Amino acid sequence: MTETARLPEVEVSLTVNGERVTRRIEPRMTLVDFLRLELELTGSHVGCEHGVCGACTVRVDDEIVRGCLMFAVQADGTNVVTIEGLADGGSEDDLLEAFRERNAVQCGFCTPGMVMTASDLLARYPSASRDEIREFLSGNYCRCTGYQAIVDAIEKVSQSRAGGGR
Amino acid sequence: MKPAPFEYVKPSSVDDALTVLTEGADDTQPIAGGQSLTATLNMRLSAPVRLVDLNGLEELRGITDAGGVVRIGALTRYRDLEQSDLVADHLPLIKKTLPLIAHPAIRNRGTLGGSIAFADPAAEMPACVTALNGAIEITGLNGVRKVAAGDFFKGLYETDLQSGELITAIELPKAAPGSRFAIQEFARRHGDYAMAGLVAAAQVDGATVSDIALVFFAMGGTPVAASSAAAKIAGKAIDADAIASAQAALDDDLDPFDDTQCSAAMKKHLARVLTDRVLTELAGG
Numbered sequence A: 001m002t003e004t005a006r007l008p009e010v011e012v013s014l015t016v017n018g019e020r021v022t023r024r025i026e027p028r029m030t031l032v033d034f035l036r037l038e039l040e041l042t043g044s045h046v047g048c049e050h051g052v053c054g055a056c057t058v059r060v061d062d063e064i065v066r067g068c069l070m071f072a073v074q075a076d077g078t079n080v081v082t083i084e085g086l087a088d089g090g091s092e093d094d095l096l097e098a099f100r101e102r103n104a105v106q107c108g109f110c111t112p113g114m115v116m117t118a119s120d121l122l123a124r125y126p127s128a129s130r131d132e133i134r135e136f137l138s139g140n141y142c143r144c145t146g147y148q149a150i151v152d153a154i155e156k157v158s159q160s161r162a163g164g165g166r
Numbered sequence B: 001m002k003p004a005p006f007e008y009v010k011p012s013s014v015d016d017a018l019t020v021l022t023e024g025a026d027d028t029q030p031i032a033g034g035q036s037l038t039a040t041l042n043m044r045l046s047a048p049v050r051l052v053d054l055n056g057l058e059e060l061r062g063i064t065d066a067g068g069v070v071r072i073g074a075l076t077r078y079r080d081l082e083q084s085d086l087v088a089d090h091l092p093l094i095k096k097t098l099p100l101i102a103h104p105a106i107r108n109r110g111t112l113g114g115s116i117a118f119a120d121p122a123a124e125m126p127a128c129v130t131a132l133n134g135a136i137e138i139t140g141l142n143g144v145r146k147v148a149a150g151d152f153f154k155g156l157y158e159t160d161l162q163s164g165e166l167i168t169a170i171e172l173p174k175a176a177p178g179s180r181f182a183i184q185e186f187a188r189r190h191g192d193y194a195m196a197g198l199v200a201a202a203q204v205d206g207a208t209v210s211d212i213a214l215v216f217f218a219m220g221g222t223p224v225a226a227s228s229a230a231a232k233i234a235g236k237a238i239d240a241d242a243i244a245s246a247q248a249a250l251d252d253d254l255d256p257f258d259d260t261q262c263s264a265a266m267k268k269h270l271a272r273v274l275t276d277r278v279l280t281e282l283a284g285g
């Protein structure tokens, strides 16, 4: 087998948290590595790198995806929102506060992915039951196993948003 | 781990994609949703020289009413199927099955064509397409051919797809009046690949069952049609005796092997439990 020569880099141009960015990268760079290494947005975490843990969850064109199962080159032309953008946006302050209040953050490794997923859940199914919340979060691992507190926090936000109590 | 370097091309027509795939032969691999392939690249279980991204091929997307069948473009994502009225109206089995596949973030990118091409023995869609007697449309530079699902899955991760070909669509017959469908599986965590699973499709007239297909997944290298067990139910009403005789016939149909999730003995046990649950679900409408 011959060693693969260094392959040409490709240019990608996308919007990340509202800002247009352009970089030259190797096609093999995953979206989450691009965000962390090229843009220094280290809020998205890298756990398993095969889609199982959910720590790398980001939003691409309004849909949550695994940042480790998409190459940055495939995100050319898209609109990406990371946990940094979500937190700065202000619209999810109640969700972040509920996580803090309910102690749904322990070591914090899973938290960015949990919050990205929870935010998508609340937008798509505003009145989800506890079982539905659990099902929606089934693809996100919390190795500190604080699932109960995480479900509590999301349920509380869902109820207070429904009651207009934002 | 990180993937080995590769070249990336994103063609904008199926013809261009087929040309690149044919010229590149085994060094070149298509990527659809990437929800199986990217993981194998990250783990360096495979290291193609060139990736052909199918996501620019709009002609491979979409769900259309084609008379007796629903035609689903290979690049149609699980998310699109979940939101489709055609699927809700005519493909109740697919509708029922989607929530069992992985998790929302994965269903946002994973495609039906990718699942059929990958042919994971524990995946739901290959079993559903087999139970429904669906057809796989395959396109190469030499033209288009259609293969019945029952002939498409050849062995463990092995299909009828040849190098240089793409799956372009999947055709599934619309549910007929009086047809019923059921699916049950055991998975360690909601959305994980199954340890064992069973799909059933049948006509039920009054209480009498006809045209029944029982197709297991995670029970061998391919979807496994349990024809001996199905024969015990055909022409009968589903009751405790019928279920027991179907369970007793499973030994003739199934020869599972151990996998990382579950031993063969455990799979055989689960197959009996699944048979009971699926037939009970069918009987209940």
Ligand SMILES: Cc1cc2nc3c(=O)[nH]c(=O)nc-3n(C[C@H](O)[C@H](O)[C@H](O)COP(=O)(O)OP(=O)(O)OC[C@H]3O[C@@H](n4cnc5c(N)ncnc54)[C@H](O)[C@@H]3O)c2cc1C
Binding pocket: A050, A051, A052, B029, B030, B031, B032, B033, B034, B035, B036, B037, B038, B039, B054, B074, B075, B100, B101, B102, B103, B106, B109, B110, B111, B112, B113, B114, B115, B117, B118, B120, B122, B123, B124, B125, B161, B165, B166, B167, B168, B191, B192, B193, B194
């Ligand atoms: C955590 C996790 C859990 C999962 N759980 C499940 C589950 O419970 N059940 C389940 O069924 N799946 C599960 N999956 C897999 C998921 O369903 C994949 O989306 C699917 O198996 C592959 O579809 P894809 O579009 O992502 O294909 P890709 O990953 O892009 O491709 C898969 C293979 O098919 C080939 N290919 C893709 N499209 C075509 C085409 N049109 N023509 C020819 N070849 C093609 C590729 O070259 C590759 O070899 C899971 C995945 C993850 C990460």
Ligand code: FES
Binding pocket: A045, A046, A047, A048, A049, A050, A051, A052, A053, A054, A055, A056, A057, A066, A067, A068, A069
């Ligand atoms: S790092 Fe992407 S799912 Fe674990």
Ligand code: FES
Binding pocket: A104, A105, A106, A107, A108, A109, A110, A111, A141, A142, A143, A144, A145, A146
């Ligand atoms: S808080 Fe530690 S992994 Fe979830």
